[in-house]
Amino acid sequence: MPPPLCNPVAAEALFPKLINMEAEACRDMAEELFINKNIDAALYAIKTARLKNPNLQGLDNYLSSYMVHKVAVQTKSWYLVLGIKDHKAGEDEIRQSYEGLAQLFRPDECSSVAAETANLLINEAWEVLSNTKRRQAYHILMGYDDYNYNNSNNRSLYKELALIGRNLC
Structure with a gap:
């Protein structure tokens, strides 16, 4: 009997598991990088996780929570924190954007360490812009x-x- 890795059926069954493990490792690394205040590297790691396994649950929420922090730090724009490009946006657009982000960062939707503070940032943006x-x-x-x-x-x-x-x- 050949070793398991020489068996194409066994290798094919193992490949998705390895890809998923790599994606999870990238996600975990992104969290650690964010904790260490390296937002750019955290973004890179979470994007790598998405490339490895786009179906891994919650990666888009992680990415969004990191982006809220990056935008808040770099631009200091409450509009951009909410994902709004025009400061002449109407109340409805501001409300829709806020509600969409608030939904993303609910504890049952996003387990990222960045979600709680991202939620605080979008709440502050909402308080100012509303x-x-x-x-x-x-x-x-x-x-x-x-x-x-x-x-x-x-x-x-x-x-x-x-x-x-x-x-x-």
Whole structure:
């Protein structure tokens, strides 16, 4: 009887298991890299896991939670944290984006160590962008041209701006 690896039937049965083990190892490595604050390497590892086994459950949620962190750190844009490219987005678009992400990061949907803090980031984005005064203050902070910056009559708006600035940085 030939050794098991020389047997094509045995090798064919073993191959999917090995691929799955490699994908799980990449996922676990991504989690460790994220814990060590190496978001780019974590993204690379989770993408590698997806290439090895695109059917491994939860990989898209892991990827999304890492991306929320990367966007928050690099851009400091609450719009981009929610996956919205235009700061003139309407309330419905903001709500839909928020609700979709909130669904992704529920504990029963995503077991990534990044999910809890990603959820905190999208909640903060929602709190700022769903409140008209806070959103206006945020627009001033970010330098968007569609607001009148010289209107100093609304002092509460500028107090809100100071709070948002502290939370975002």
